[in-house]
Amino acid sequence: MPDTQNDAGLAMETVQFSLPVGEISLRASAQLPVGRTTLTQLLPILQNLENVIVDKVGEEARSAGKRISCRAGCGACCRQMAPVSLFEAEALSAWMGSLPEVRRTELEQRFQRALSALRDAGVMEKLLAGDWALDEERTTQLAIDYFHAGVACPFLEEESCSIHPMRPLSCREYLVTSPPELCRDPSAHEVSGVRLPMKLSRALYAFGQEMTEDARGWIPLVFLVAWGRRGATPGEYVAGSGREVLRAFLERAATVSASAND
Numbered sequence: 001m002p003d004t005q006n007d008a009g010l011a012m013e014t015v016q017f018s019l020p021v022g023e024i025s026l027r028a029s030a031q032l033p034v035g036r037t038t039l040t041q042l043l044p045i046l047q048n049l050e051n052v053i054v055d056k057v058g059e060e061a062r063s064a065g066k067r068i069s070c071r072a073g074c075g076a077c078c079r080q081m082a083p084v085s086l087f088e089a090e091a092l093s094a095w096m097g098s099l100p101e102v103r104r105t106e107l108e109q110r111f112q113r114a115l116s117a118l119r120d121a122g123v124m125e126k127l128l129a130g131d132w133a134l135d136e137e138r139t140t141q142l143a144i145d146y147f148h149a150g151v152a153c154p155f156l157e158e159e160s161c162s163i164h165p166m167r168p169l170s171c172r173e174y175l176v177t178s179p180p181e182l183c184r185d186p187s188a189h190e191v192s193g194v195r196l197p198m199k200l201s202r203a204l205y206a207f208g209q210e211m212t213e214d215a216r217g218w219i220p221l222v223f224l225v226a227w228g229r230r231g232a233t234p235g236e237y238v239a240g241s242g243r244e245v246l247r248a249f250l251e252r253a254a255t256v257s258a259s260a261n262d
């Protein structure tokens with residue numbers, strides 16, 4: 001029996017679940033639709049789950065006498081090539097489509113300027129040759145070239161993320177304990193990244209790899225607007241009741257995490 005209805009009149013149920021994260025089993029509950037749901041529609045639940053993992057890691061860092069340096073107003077890392085899963089790209093594209101025209105146009109122009117700047121810096125050609133993802137050395141070099149191009153994420157405003165509640169999982173997972181100024185050039189300075197016991201983004205990429213047979217299963221965020229014009233709906237790839245989709249995601253997250261630790 002459904003527990004309740006949400007504001008849109010959809011029947012919802014409370015689902016208890018657990019996820020092995022490092023040494024512990026994370027227990028949580030979520031309100032999920034009883035009816036047909038796509039993986040993309042489940043993103044707010046996954047974002048909350050990622051926040052819990054990140055908070056836990058932050059607490060552990062504090063207990064070890066360290067401090068997470070990442071703060072609003074420091075957007076140094078937002079000049080890196082941010083990966084976005086196809087499901088997050090679908091959600092962000094839909095959100096951009098719902099914006100008032102003036103705001104949407106402003107954002108689309110920023111994406112266009114970012115693409116032009118990457119082209120002028122000679123990075124676009126390498127980015128478009130998608131086979132770089134097959135080679136770790138080329139991937140690292142591309143990430144360095146991208147960062148050195150100094151092209152800010154189009155969602156960065158006054159050095160803060162303007163889509164903070166919806167930002168991709170990959171952005172949530174990037175945490176450092178070294179001084180923020182070192183992030184201005186991570187290829188030249190030793191930045192102390194925080195190791196997460198599990199990165200939920202990897203499960204989304206694994207679904208993306210499976211459905212597109214692409215080596216990455218994600219797109220660089222700077223391609224969001226161009227990708228959105230295709231009108232793709234990857235979330236349909238993993239659909240069912242909310243409970244079924246969450247179970248499929250959690251199983252994939254546990255598998256990906258286990259193989260990452262092999």
Ligand code: SF4
Pocket residue numbers: 075077078079082153154155156157160161162163164167168171
């Ligand atoms: S989405 Fe937000 S956090 Fe991620 S790179 Fe862009 S501005 Fe930074």
